[in-house]
Amino acid sequence: MATLDQAQTPPGTAGSSRHISNKRRSTRKAVVVFVAPFAVLFVLFYAAPIIFAIIQSLLTVEREGTFGAPQQVFGGLSQYAIVFQDQAFWASVGRVLLFGVVQVPIMLGMALLFALLLDSPLLKGKKFFRLAFFAPYAVPGVIAAIMWGFLYSPSLSPFSAVTSEINFLDGSLVLWSIANIVTWVYVGYNMLIIYASLLAIPTEIYEAARLDGASNAQIAWRIKIPLVTPAIILTGVFSIIGTLQLLAEPQTLRSFSSAISSTYTPNLAVYTTASIPNYNLAAAFSVVLAIATFILSFVFLKATQRKVSQ
Amino acid sequence: MTTAAVPLSAPEKSRSRGPRQSIMSRSAAMLIMGVFTLYFLTPIWWLLVTSTKSGGDITGSAALWFTPDSFTTFFSNITGLFQYENGLFVKWLLNSALYAGVGAFLGTIIAAMCGYALSKYEFKGREAIFNVVLSGVLVPATALALPLFLIFSEVNLTNTYWAVFLPSLVSPFGVYLARIYAAASVPGELLEAARLDGSGEVRTFFTVSSRLMAPALVTIFLFQFVTIWNNFFLPLIMLRDQALFPVTLGLYAWNSQISQIPELRTFVIIGALVSILPLIIAFLGLQRFWSSGLGAGSVK
Numbered sequence: 001m002a003t004l005d006q007a008q009t010p011p012g013t014a015g016s017s018r019h020i021s022n023k024r025r026s027t028r029k030a031v032v033v034f035v036a037p038f039a040v041l042f043v044l045f046y047a048a049p050i051i052f053a054i055i056q057s058l059l060t061v062e063r064e065g066t067f068g069a070p071q072q073v074f075g076g077l078s079q080y081a082i083v084f085q086d087q088a089f090w091a092s093v094g095r096v097l098l099f100g101v102v103q104v105p106i107m108l109g110m111a112l113l114f115a116l117l118l119d120s121p122l123l124k125g126k127k128f129f130r131l132a133f134f135a136p137y138a139v140p141g142v143i144a145a146i147m148w149g150f151l152y153s154p155s156l157s158p159f160s161a162v163t164s165e166i167n168f169l170d171g172s173l174v175l176w177s178i179a180n181i182v183t184w185v186y187v188g189y190n191m192l193i194i195y196a197s198l199l200a201i202p203t204e205i206y207e208a209a210r211l212d213g214a215s216n217a218q219i220a221w222r223i224k225i226p227l228v229t230p231a232i233i234l235t236g237v238f239s240i241i242g243t244l245q246l247l248a249e250p251q252t253l254r255s256f257s258s259a260i261s262s263t264y265t266p267n268l269a270v271y272t273t274a275s276i277p278n279y280n281l282a283a284a285f286s287v288v289l290a291i292a293t294f295i296l297s298f299v300f301l302k303a304t305q306r307k308v309s310q
Numbered sequence: 311m312t313t314a315a316v317p318l319s320a321p322e323k324s325r326s327r328g329p330r331q332s333i334m335s336r337s338a339a340m341l342i343m344g345v346f347t348l349y350f351l352t353p354i355w356w357l358l359v360t361s362t363k364s365g366g367d368i369t370g371s372a373a374l375w376f377t378p379d380s381f382t383t384f385f386s387n388i389t390g391l392f393q394y395e396n397g398l399f400v401k402w403l404l405n406s407a408l409y410a411g412v413g414a415f416l417g418t419i420i421a422a423m424c425g426y427a428l429s430k431y432e433f434k435g436r437e438a439i440f441n442v443v444l445s446g447v448l449v450p451a452t453a454l455a456l457p458l459f460l461i462f463s464e465v466n467l468t469n470t471y472w473a474v475f476l477p478s479l480v481s482p483f484g485v486y487l488a489r490i491y492a493a494a495s496v497p498g499e500l501l502e503a504a505r506l507d508g509s510g511e512v513r514t515f516f517t518v519s520s521r522l523m524a525p526a527l528v529t530i531f532l533f534q535f536v537t538i539w540n541n542f543f544l545p546l547i548m549l550r551d552q553a554l555f556p557v558t559l560g561l562y563a564w565n566s567q568i569s570q571i572p573e574l575r576t577f578v579i580i581g582a583l584v585s586i587l588p589l590i591i592a593f594l595g596l597q598r599f600w601s602s603g604l605g606a607g608s609v610k
Contacts, residue, residue, distance in 0.1 A: 027431055030511030034427035035439065037420045038485060045477040046446055049457030056460055114346070122332070122339040131594070132347045135354060138589035140540040142558040143582045146565050147353050150360075150579070158356055158373025188350065216335070237448070245452040248542035248558075255566045267543060270456050274547065282456055290453040297448045 050290065057284035072280075079284035088263040089285060093292070095175065096265050100243035103179040108235055110183070111190035115228075116220050118191070119198040130195070134188035141185065141248035148181045149256035169257035178249050186242070190235040197231035198224060233304045237297045244293045247271070354586075361387060361580040387580045399581055401553055402560040406539055406585075408471070409556055413478040414535035421481045421534075422527055425488025426515060430501060440489070446482030455543040462548065473548040474556070478538045484530040491526030492519070528599035532592065539589060557585045 060075025083089060114133060118126050136144065150156050152168040168177040201224065209219050247267040254260045263269040266289050274282035355374065362380035364387070377383070391399050427433075428440050458477050462468045496519045504514040520527065545559045555563065561581050564574045 027511060028433065030515075031427050031431050031433050033512050034423040034431075034515070038424035038480070039439070041420065041476075041480045042442070042446065042482070045458065045480050046449075046454065046482075049454050049461045050449075052461045052464070053457035110346075114343070117339050117343060120339065122336045123343060124340070129343050129347065131597075133350050134593070135590065136350055137536070138593055139354070139586050140542070140558045142540075142542055142562045143586060144353075146561065146578060146582055147357055149565075151353060151356065184350065184353070241448065245543075247452060248540075248562075251542075251546075252562055252565065255568065267452060267455075271543070271547065274456055274459070279456075279460060283460060286453060286456045290449050293453055294445065294448050 050287075053283040053286050056280055057287050059280050061280065075280070079280050080288070082281055083284045083288055086269075088261075089266065089269050092263050092266050092269050096243055096246055099175060099179055099246070100240060102176075103183060104236065104239045104243060106179075107183045107187055107239065108190060108232060110187050111235065112194055112225070112228075112232065114187070114191045115194035115198055116224060118195050119224065120216055120220070122216070130192070133191055136185045136187075137189045139185060141181075142252050144181050144185050145178075145249040145252035148177070148184070149253055152177055153256060169253070169259065171259040174253070174257050174259045178246070178253065181249050182242075182246075186239070190239070193235050194228050194231045197228045201227050229304075233301065236304070237301055240297050240300055241293055244289065244296070357579065357583050361583045364576065384580075387576055388584070391577045391580050391584070394577055398552065399557070399560065399577070399584075402555050402557040403585070405471075405554060406556040406558070407588075409474055409478060409541075410535045410538040413475055413538050414531050417479045417481050417534050418484060418527055418531040420479060421484030421530060422488045422520065422523065423515065425485040425490075426492045426496070426519060426523070428485070429489045429492035430496065430498070430519075443482045443485045446480075447486055451477070451537070451541070452543045455547050458544065459547045468548050469550045469554065471554060474541075474545050474554075477544060478534075478541065481530070481534050481537075484534055487526055487530055488523070491523050495522045495526070525599050528596055532596060532599075535592065536589065557581070561585065 057079050058074060058076065059072045060078050061070045062073050063070050114129075117123055118130060123129065139147070149169075151159065152163060154160060154164045154167065157163040167173065205223060206219055209223060214222070245267055246265040250260050250264045251268060251271070262272040266285065270282050270285045270289065273285060352374070359374055359376060359380075362376055362384040364383050424443075428436055428443075454477070458473075459468060462473045467473050500518065500522075501514060504518060505511075509517070539556070540558065541556070542558055542562070545554075545556050546562075549555055549559065552560070552563070561578055564581070565578050568575050568578065
């Protein structure tokens, strides 16, 4: 992410003053043409929904008498008070945090190991491994959960010798069964991001190290890993975001496992609350979740960047 | 990073131990990769094999190998899938192709233009726009599903194509990638030369710059395509009418009805196989592009 602040000097500064003012006018027009479509869509489908959700989350439904028509009135932070007292919601937040603390390091560790192996001279058939490991990324979360749901089930699984002994779908294991699905889908993707940045390292560095007598392991540990740290941070941020948003896999697995409640993850709680329908409370959940995601990935980004630059 | 950090060891020693060590580590590396190849491919292999079986054979035969009449069963399963409920599954595939194909195509052009302008032009508010875009990367689309639903229901557009299609066009990560790529692959002198030749800025972008950015554009397209194709929460919350479903939501709906309608299990399995084929083909066909473009997001 080091390129973020890379400023670009304006193209060309020479020319007569008449020329420049003409050019300025035409580039200004061009910038509007280039930026406007994205800006308009971003405002309509990113900014406006967030603002609208915040407004909705500040409203509350009131009825005049028992049978009166429901009416939305300003309720201040009353929805947020409900959010912060909602134990099921906080249990779901705790669940995805536990999931993230365990699954993200395992997945990124695997991705890094595979990327280093692909980049090392030890391996034959690199192209095959690269494709085989990346293939699961082409499987949508819902489909992956359906497939693994069958593979986990005691009766249908081709590994029924194992699945009839260990119930991967009961309350104590199902979180880790979901973690396995997510890992299966995303390891290859993260591996490729890290691998691509390994390929960008000039090979002269390795030759120099090898002349100095460094082994493959030393080169990997002392040269490659520090140089691909920005890529690892990037994959880390995306994995954290993805973990907090978990929905498709647990929601799909609910048809295989009764251990997954309707508020198993924060997004499931949002969906369930919206289906009641209680839009004001669901909006408050969404706002809290969006802010938490933003803060967590931002803090992770800043913390790791400081560590890298030290 | 300099090589000085690597401790020196006696060259002779490592040379004499070299060959044996390297056979050992070669085999270890191949073993690790081999084991994990099984892990990654077995579920897909199982899906392929199981889609060639009829309902009863799924549990009755060897799970990871074909039966003698696999070939004919496969085709009767496919026909059954495509004919079920007047071709509902085909409709879902077309919907997904529309949401993901057209959405990613337009979304890529829109993101590329914005990222290009952020990289190549100096203008007021440039950094502000870029920071907003970056915050957009950190607030993912799924957190927006409910807010989007609320705003679409204000204008009575839930349960329409637009409700899924329009929000999918926005890709802040695409803008981010496009900016990095434009900075790296479109030289400022070239734009200056185009200007001297009298080419307009917008024309220069579409005729010259976009070609230089081609690998990035393919990468942005592919990843936005996958994001939309895989998107679940937005269609789940927006759509009631089955005829508007993308294929993932449709298969999810079928899968949750298996306990009432057991015949759906065959269709869910073969439907899952059919639905992942377009992505696998797209990735294989465009591999040359994305494998070089992937690193752009993180390379210094």
